[in-house]
Amino acid sequence: MSSPFAFELFVRAMSLRDDMAEDEVAALKSLPVRFEKMPKGVEIIADHARADHSCIITKGLAARAVYTADGERQLTALHIPGDFVDLHAFLLKIMDHSVVAMSDCDVAFVSHRSLLEIFTRYPHLGRIFWLSTVVDAAIQRAWTTSLGRRTAAQSIGHLVCELHARLSAIGAVVGNSFPLPLTQQELADLLGMSIVHVNRKLKELRADRLVRMEDGQVHIPNVAQLREFSEFDPIYLNFFKEPR
Amino acid sequence: MQKYFFHTVANGVATHDEDGTALPDEAAAWHEASSAFGEMIKEVDGEMQIGSEWTMQVESESGPVFVITLTSSRVG
Numbered sequence: 001m002s003s004p005f006a007f008e009l010f011v012r013a014m015s016l017r018d019d020m021a022e023d024e025v026a027a028l029k030s031l032p033v034r035f036e037k038m039p040k041g042v043e044i045i046a047d048h049a050r051a052d053h054s055c056i057i058t059k060g061l062a063a064r065a066v067y068t069a070d071g072e073r074q075l076t077a078l079h080i081p082g083d084f085v086d087l088h089a090f091l092l093k094i095m096d097h098s099v100v101a102m103s104d105c106d107v108a109f110v111s112h113r114s115l116l117e118i119f120t121r122y123p124h125l126g127r128i129f130w131l132s133t134v135v136d137a138a139i140q141r142a143w144t145t146s147l148g149r150r151t152a153a154q155s156i157g158h159l160v161c162e163l164h165a166r167l168s169a170i171g172a173v174v175g176n177s178f179p180l181p182l183t184q185q186e187l188a189d190l191l192g193m194s195i196v197h198v199n200r201k202l203k204e205l206r207a208d209r210l211v212r213m214e215d216g217q218v219h220i221p222n223v224a225q226l227r228e229f230s231e232f233d234p235i236y237l238n239f240f241k242e243p244r
Numbered sequence: 245m246q247k248y249f250f251h252t253v254a255n256g257v258a259t260h261d262e263d264g265t266a267l268p269d270e271a272a273a274w275h276e277a278s279s280a281f282g283e284m285i286k287e288v289d290g291e292m293q294i295g296s297e298w299t300m301q302v303e304s305e306s307g308p309v310f311v312i313t314l315t316s317s318r319v320g
Binding site: 197 | 277
């Protein structure tokens, strides 16, 4: 039996931004990968670690985490299947943050040596990977704006709109619903708010028929309405096809 | 874990927390209340009226535990 294609969802999401040639996809298929299962809560990569492999998520939900001295943490990014979450380590060498499994995850590790080889042989593929980290940075800008300038309800709405768009790109949204298996504390860590404030705002959003979040499932009754409320402009997710 | 309820009155609007939040102890409930009250104030954004009172009352399943109050009034 042939092993699953670790980059299947990565190729699917990046193909919405640029065409990938057959030989480029074939090269990704031939990359040696090591599959691993990471249970919820496990640190996939530790802060300050020096990694010689990068990991891509094939199933589940992971987050980047930065800890403060008093034990609190800010989750600075959420990653879904197809995200090459730890491509950053390829160039960073030493990690400035941790990557944590938010649900049971399947991840695939690729050695930096084979990444270097493939980038050298297929420069366009190198730019595709580069684009994925540039999109990560664009998402970071959107989150910074939420933390600094949007109301709490808008920030929650914006995050929900973003996840809806990103999960739609990998075919993981059904009837404007998608799973988000996060605890109240994890949501608070993600949004930089207290649990109580998040709960109050979720209640408001539910009463206003903008977002329903329950039992690890998110439902958006009217996507256009939520996008307008949250001032969500999907341009930063870069879902348009153009040669790169 | 114990359930704590965070009821608020802001700009004359009372919000009763029926769902509650599960927290380890009273210290955690106080930390949550003082953070959430701060966040509530942050969102006032010029809308607090002179002569109003904003409160957050924390209740455990056995009764009220804390209350935080913010009042505004004209002094001159």
